Amino acid sequence: MSCPKTPHLLQEYFAEDLSSRPGQEIQKHLDQCAHCRAELDLLLSTRDQLEGWQEQSVPHWDRGMELFRREHRSPAQEQGFFARWQWFPTAASFAMLCLMLFNTTIVADGDGVSISFGAAGGEAQIARAMEQFSEQFSEQFSEQQQLEREALVARFEARQDNNNVQLLEAVMQQSQQATAENMELVYSYFEQQRLQDLQAMRAGYQELLDSDYQTIRSLQQLAQYVSYDDTLIPQ
Amino acid sequence: MNAIDEDDALIAAALKGSAYAWEKLVRRYEGRIYNLGLRLTGNSSDAMDLMQEVFLGVYRNLHRFRGDAKFSSWIFRIAHNKAVDMNRRKRLMTVSSWGDDGDSVDVLDTVPGESQQEPERQLNALQGNELVMAMLARLPLSQRLIVELKIFQGLTFEEIAGLQDISENTAKTRFYSALRKLKVQLEEDNVLS
Numbered sequence: 239m240s241c242p243k244t245p246h247l248l249q250e251y252f253a254e255d256l257s258s259r260p261g262q263e264i265q266k267h268l269d270q271c272a273h274c275r276a277e278l279d280l281l282l283s284t285r286d287q288l289e290g291w292q293e294q295s296v297p298h299w300d301r302g303m304e305l306f307r308r309e310h311r312s313p314a315q316e317q318g319f320f321a322r323w324q325w326f327p328t329a330a331s332f333a334m335l336c337l338m339l340f341n342t343t344i345v346a347d348g349d350g351v352s353i354s355f356g357a358a359g360g361e362a363q364i365a366r367a368m369e370q371f372s373e374q375f376s377e378q379f380s381e382q383q384q385l386e387r388e389a390l391v392a393r394f395e396a397r398q399d400n401n402n403v404q405l406l407e408a409v410m411q412q413s414q415q416a417t418a419e420n421m422e423l424v425y426s427y428f429e430q431q432r433l434q435d436l437q438a439m440r441a442g443y444q445e446l447l448d449s450d451y452q453t454i455r456s457l458q459q460l461a462q463y464v465s466y467d468d469t470l471i472p473q
Numbered sequence: 474m475n476a477i478d479e480d481d482a483l484i485a486a487a488l489k490g491s492a493y494a495w496e497k498l499v500r501r502y503e504g505r506i507y508n509l510g511l512r513l514t515g516n517s518s519d520a521m522d523l524m525q526e527v528f529l530g531v532y533r534n535l536h537r538f539r540g541d542a543k544f545s546s547w548i549f550r551i552a553h554n555k556a557v558d559m560n561r562r563k564r565l566m567t568v569s570s571w572g573d574d575g576d577s578v579d580v581l582d583t584v585p586g587e588s589q590q591e592p593e594r595q596l597n598a599l600q601g602n603e604l605v606m607a608m609l610a611r612l613p614l615s616q617r618l619i620v621e622l623k624i625f626q627g628l629t630f631e632e633i634a635g636l637q638d639i640s641e642n643t644a645k646t647r648f649y650s651a652l653r654k655l656k657v658q659l660e661e662d663n664v665l666s
Contacts, residue, residue, distance in 0.1 A: 245649065249645040249646060249648075250645070252623070252648060252649070252652075253630050253641075253645050280660075281653070281656055284652055284655045284659055285624060285652065287604070287605070287608070287655075287659065288620065288624050289624060290601065291508070291601075291625070292601060292602055293504060294507070294508055294602065296503050296504055296507045296524070297517065299521065299524075299525065301495075301500070301503070302499065302528050302529065302532055303496060305529075305532065306487075306532065310492070
C-alpha cells in the first residue's frame with residue numbers, strides 16, 4: 239500500500255535537521271507509515287553503499303610546479319647573487335659625479351680630516367699638507383735611499399769576492415787536471431817509444447844473426463866446394 | 474592555526490611566489506578533487522585530466538580569491554564548472570559515456586540491447602569503489618553532481634542550489650530522483666544476481 243506523502247516527505251527528510259520542528263513531523267510520520275519507512279530504509283541503504291567509497295591516492299603528477307616556477311621566476315633568482323648589486327656601479331658613478339660637481343675636497347692631515355665643498359676653501363690647507371708631506375717624504379726617501387745604496391754596495395762586494403774565489407778555484411782545478419793529463423801523455427809516449435826501440439833492436443840483432451849464419455853457410459859451402467875440387471885434380 | 478587560516482596563509486604566500494606554499498595548497502586538496510573526478514568521470518585518466526584542469530583554473534584565478542568564502546567552497550565550485558565543461562566537450566566529440574546532462578532520458582537508453590545489459594552484468598561482479606563508479610555512471614551528470622555535492626562533499630541543498638544556479642526545491646528533487654534511481658538499480662542487480 240503506497241503513501242501519497244512519500245516523495246515529498248523523503249525529499250525533505252534529506253534536507254531537514256531531524257531535531258527541528260519540520261524534522262520532528264517527518265520522523266513522526268515515518269514512525270506511523272510502514273511504506274515510507276521501507277522506502278526510506280532502501281534509500282539509506284543506497285546512500286550507505288555510496289558512502290562506502292574508499293579514498294584513492296592520487297597518481298604522481300607535478301602539481302603545476304613547473305608552470306608555477308616558470309611564471310614566478312624573478313630576475314634576481316635567475317641571475318643569482320650579483321644581480322642584487324646591479325645598482326652599485328650606478329650609485330658609485332652618481333656619487334663620483336656629485337663629488338666632482340660640488341668640487342668636494344677631503345683633506346687628512348695632522349689636525350684631522352676635513353671636508354670642504356667649492357673651490358674657495360681648503361686650497362691653502364691642501365698646499366700646506368702637500369708641502370709637509372713632500373718634506374717628510376723627501377727626508378724619509380733620502381735616508382732610505384742611503385741605506386739601500388750601502389746595503390747594495392756591501393751585497394755587490396760580497397758577491398764579487400765570492401765570484402773571484404770561485405773563479406780561482408776553478409782555474410787551479412783546471413790547471414791541475416791539465417798538468418796531470420800532460421804528464422800521463424808524456425809518460426805514455428816515452429813508454430811507447432821505448433817499446434818500439436826495443437822491438438827494432440831485437441829485429442836488428444835477429445837480422446844480424448841471420449846474415450852471420452848465412453855467411454857461415456856460404457863459407458862452409460865454399461869450403462866444401464874447394465875441397466871437392468881438390469879431389470878432382472889429378473895427382 | 475585552523476584549516477581556513479592555513480589556507481589563507483598558503484594562498485598569500487603562493488601569490489608572493491612561494492612554490493612551497495603552492496605545492497602544500499595543492500597537496501591539501503588534490504586527493505579530494507581526484508576522488509571527485511573518479512566518481513564523476515568513472516575512470517582514472519579523465520579524473521587526472523579534470524584534476525589538472527581544476528588546479529590550473531585555481532592557479533589562474535588565485536589572485537581573484539577574496540577570502541570572503543571558504544577556499545574549499547571556491548575550489549569545489551571550480552571543480553563543478555570544469556566537470557560540466559568537460560562533459561560538454563566529451564559529448565561534442567563522442568557519444569556520451571558520462572550519461573545525459575539533465576533529467577530527460579535519452580531515447581537510445583530506453584532501447585533494450587547488449588549495451589544496456591552488459592553494465593548490469595558487470596555491476597554484479599563489482600565491489601567497493603568500482604561498484605560506486607558503475608552506479609554513478611548510469612546517472613545523468615546533473616544528478617551525479619548533486620549526489621557528489623550532497624553525499625561526498627556534505628553541502629546543504631541551499632549551497633548546492635547556489636552553486637548550480639537552480640532552486641533549492643529542484644536540488645532536493647534531483648537528489649531524491651538520483652537516489653531512487655540508484656536504489657532501483659541495486660534492487661534490479663540483486664534480483665539478477
